[in-house]
Amino acid sequence: MKTRSTQQLVPHTVDGKTRMVPINVDAPAPPRDWDHIVLNGVTTIAAVVLTASVVWSTASIGDLLARAVIEPAAYGAAVVFDLAWIACMAVEWLARYDEDRAALPRKAGNVALLVAMLAIGAHGKVSGFWEVGIVGALVSGLAKGLWTVVLRHQTPPLDERTRAWIRAELADAGASLSLIPVRRKVQRAQAQVDAERIALGAGSDRGSANPDRSGDSADDSDAEILQLHPNAPTTKDAVRIAWDSGIRDDAEAARYVAKVTGKAPSPDTVARYMRLLRNGVAS
Structure with missing residues (x-):
C-alpha cells in the first residue's frame, strides 16, 4: 500500500499544560482521481486550442483590416473579434446556475463567433484562398464548441425549484446591495x-444674545457658570x-x-x- 507523509495534531503536555502539536505520520495515500486528471487534461487542451484560435483569427482578420488601415490599429481591432465571444462565454459560465440569465450571453457569444468566422472567411476570399478562409473560420468554431462542452460538463444540473430558490436568494442579496x-x-x-x-x-441664538450682559447681577451665583447648550x-x-x-x-x-x-x-x-x-x- 502506498503511503504519504502528513501532519496530525496530537495532545502534548508540558509542565501540566496541554497543547495540540503537529507531528509527521505516514498515512495511506488516496487512490488517483482519474476523473479529475482527465478533466484537467481536457481543460488544458481547450486552453491550447483557444490560444491557437485567437492567434489565427487575429493574424487573419488583422491582415484583412491592414489593407485599409495601419497595422497596429488593424491587429488591435482584429483581436476584439475573438475576445468578444470569449468574454460572453465567461459570463455564460458565471451565470451557469441561472439558465435565464445565461441565455443572453450565450446568444451574444454565438453572434460574436459568427461575425469572427465571417471575417476570417472574407480574408480567405480576398487573399484568393477561399479554402483557407473556410478552414480558418472552423478553427474559431471548434474552439468555441470545445469550451462549450467543457463548461457544460462542469455545470451542475439543477431542477426548476432549485433554480427558483437561487433566483430568490440572488434577488434578496441584490436588493440589500x-x-x-x-x-x-x-x-x-x-x-x-x-x-x-x-x-x-x-445664527438666531447669536442674534438674540445679550453681549454686554447688563441685566446680569454681580451677586448672581450663576454669573461665573458657563451656560450649556x-x-x-x-x-x-x-x-x-x-x-x-x-x-x-x-x-x-x-x-x-x-x-x-x-x-x-x-x-x-x-x-x-x-x-x-x-x-x-x-x-
Whole structure:
C-alpha cells in the first residue's frame, strides 16, 4: 500500500499544560482521481486550442483590416473579434446556475463567433484562398464548441425549484446591495439639512444674545457658570457635518465650524479631524 507523509495534531503536555502539536505520520495515500486528471487534461487542451484560435483569427482578420488601415490599429481591432465571444462565454459560465440569465450571453457569444468566422472567411476570399478562409473560420468554431462542452460538463444540473430558490436568494442579496448607495444618498442629504438647520439656529441664538450682559447681577451665583447648550454641535460634530456636506478643504471646514459653533476653532484640531475622516478612521 502506498503511503504519504502528513501532519496530525496530537495532545502534548508540558509542565501540566496541554497543547495540540503537529507531528509527521505516514498515512495511506488516496487512490488517483482519474476523473479529475482527465478533466484537467481536457481543460488544458481547450486552453491550447483557444490560444491557437485567437492567434489565427487575429493574424487573419488583422491582415484583412491592414489593407485599409495601419497595422497596429488593424491587429488591435482584429483581436476584439475573438475576445468578444470569449468574454460572453465567461459570463455564460458565471451565470451557469441561472439558465435565464445565461441565455443572453450565450446568444451574444454565438453572434460574436459568427461575425469572427465571417471575417476570417472574407480574408480567405480576398487573399484568393477561399479554402483557407473556410478552414480558418472552423478553427474559431471548434474552439468555441470545445469550451462549450467543457463548461457544460462542469455545470451542475439543477431542477426548476432549485433554480427558483437561487433566483430568490440572488434577488434578496441584490436588493440589500442596491440599498447601500441609496442610504448613502439619504444620509448625505440629511447631513446637509442638519447642517443648514444648525447654522440657522446658531445664527438666531447669536442674534438674540445679550453681549454686554447688563441685566446680569454681580451677586448672581450663576454669573461665573458657563451656560450649556446641549443642542449646539461640538467641533468634531461640525467637522463631520462639513465633511458629509462635501467640504474637503481644511480652511473651508474651519470657517464652517466657526459659523456653526459660534467660535473660532483651533486650525490644528480641525485639520486633525479632517485627516482622520480622509483616512476613514474617524468615528
